[in-house]
Amino acid sequence: MRILPRRLSHLLLSSFALIGLGFSVSAWISKPAATPPNVVLFFMDDMGYGDLSVTGALGYTTPNLDRMAAEGSRFSNFLVAQAVCSASRAALMTGCYPNRLGVSGAFGPNSPVGLNPNEETLAELLKERGYTTGIFGKWHLGDHQQFLPLQQGFDEYxxxxYSHDMWPLHPWQAQANYPPLHWIDGNDKKDEIKDLNDAGKITASITERALGFIRKHKSKPFFLYVPHPLPHVPLAVSPTFKGKTAKGIYGDVITELDWSVGQIMGELKKQNLDKNTLVIFISDNGPWLNYGDHAGSSGGFREGKGTSFEGGHRVPCLVRWPGVVPAGRVCNKLLTTMDILPTVAKVCGARLPKNRIDGVDWLALLKGDNAMTPRTKFYYYYRKNSLEAVREGDWKLVFAHPGRTYEGFLPGQDGKPGQTTENHAFPTGLFDLRRDPGERYDVREQHPEIVARLEKVAEEARADLGDDLQKRTGANVREPGRVAK
Incomplete structure (x- = not known):
């Protein structure tokens, strides 16, 4: 029989005594409360599905984003709520279809409407939870002060x-009545962006502010939203990255954006925040294809920005959270930007908005439960409130509608846009996205039962949200914010 040292024997006897009193050693020793995770959300502008080297880009590489994909998960079936700027951003911030909020299109300077301050944004929910919130980049949800980020839940902006092509000096801008474009700091106008040299400082300036935010608020949970204005045209890049790729200025711009992501990821690691930070990378819609060599790649999906085809809606999505999100995984489940809000809210212990939202929680899938299917349906709305397609699983029914097409037109060169039409007559078509992700083969005749089922999905959408094409008003649409007259 082995005799234990006297000190160890006393420790064991003490432990048994505690157990006898109805306690356990693990309960007796208090554990520190888990620190809520930080959240960093990157939102690119007009970056296409195929614009990362991990998704097939040619002529340049995106090593920092590729590393993020390797260290986290890539979601290959991720859609924006609408393939246009303000509408897409409204959905991200609120978890709603933008047409539910009365938001459509891209708000111009001095727009009389914006995101209604009565809507609860992700920033507001996290701020209520004790998070410090900051946005560095493009807002585009209304430029009157009542609509700006500090009035929508952000502590710093x-x-x-709005988009930097809404600018009198855009080289190919047809409208000449836009006001000067200024940086906004908090609620105040600051330096004017006077020319493309100034515009070339955009990415670096945003990156510098984001890094400062991390350093300043490293001791408490934060939400950092980085909606980069590029690669939206007009393209501009800093001297450090100019001429660095084989794809001209577009490749240079993407390389600088990849650098920005790397800088921010590096700062998280430097501040020992890396393992307790959820990082999400997505884009606001697909590429503006008629800009040719100044536009990105849809990755082979049909059409691009401003359309209800997959090239307009499907965007890259990378998520990294060491020890929580599986590394090196590719997930093909259907997800959308609207699903970010409820998922991040759950991660951070925040409540959901009081008003109805359309996003679904996919935290279990995010953590690796591949048996989970959070979302099966999606409504493709565009223009003011036109239902142009519906999806259930891999099936997509496109309704006859007028819309933008890039097909049949030569793209532009050197920043000058090529021709498009906004009123192409698209016919009705049923597409099996599993076999035909390019939406080229109408199989309605082979699957009338699928058409009938998707028509019922469309009827649900019209009753709820309306449909301008059928002159129908939805029962659950809310009003946008409006400037008092």
Whole structure:
């Protein structure tokens, strides 16, 4: 029989005594409360599905984003709520179809409407939970002060209020009545972006502010939203990255954006925040294809920005959270930008908005439960409130509608847009996205039962949200914010 040392024997006897009193050693020793994770959300502008080297880009590489994909998960069936700027951003911030909020299109300077301050944004929910919230980049949900980020849940804001082509000096801008474009710091106008040299400082300036935010708020949970204005045209890049790729300025711009992601990821690691930070990378819609060599790649999906085909809606999505999100995984489940809000809210212990939302929680899938299917349906709305397609699983029914097409037109060169039409007559078609992700083969005649089922999905959408094409008003549409007259 082995005799235990006297000190160890006393420890064991003490432990048994505690157990006898109805306690366990693990309960007796208090555990520190888990620190809520930080959240970093990157949102690119007009970056296509095929614009990362991990998704097939040619002529340049995106090593920081590729590393993020390797260290986290890539979601290959991820859709934006609408394939246009303001509508897409409204959906991300609120978890709603933008047409439910009365938001459509891209708000211009001095727009009389914006995101209604009565809507609860992701920033507001996290701020209520004790998070410090910051946005550095493009807002585009209304440029009147009542609509700006500090009135929508953010503690800090530095960026541009809308797209930087809404600018009198855009080289190929047909409208000449846009006001000067200024940086906004908090609620105040600051330096004017006077020319493309100034625009070339956009990515670096946003990156610098984001890094400062991390350093300043490293001791408490934060939500950092980085909606980069590029690669939206007009393209501009800093001297450090100019001429660095074989794909001209577009490749240079993407390389600088990849650098920005790397800088922010590196700062998280430097501040020992890396393992407790959920990082999400997505884009606001697909590429603006008629800009040719100044536009990105849809990755082979049909059409691009401003359309209800997959090239307009499907965007890259990378998620990294060491020890929580599986590394090196590719997931093909259907997800959308609307699903970000309820998922992040659950991660951070925040409540959901009081008003109805359309997003679904996919935290279990995010953590690796591949048996989970969070979402099966999606409504493709565009223009003011036109239902142009519906999807259930891999089946997509496109309704006859007028819309933008890039097909049949030569793309532009050197920043000058090529021709498009906004009123192409698209016919009705049923597409099996599993076999035909390019949406080329109408199989309605082979699957009338699928058409009938998807028509019922469309009827649900019209009753709920309306449909301008059928002159129908939805029962659950809310009003946008409006400037008082």
């Amino acid at each position: 530095y960026g541009v209020p």
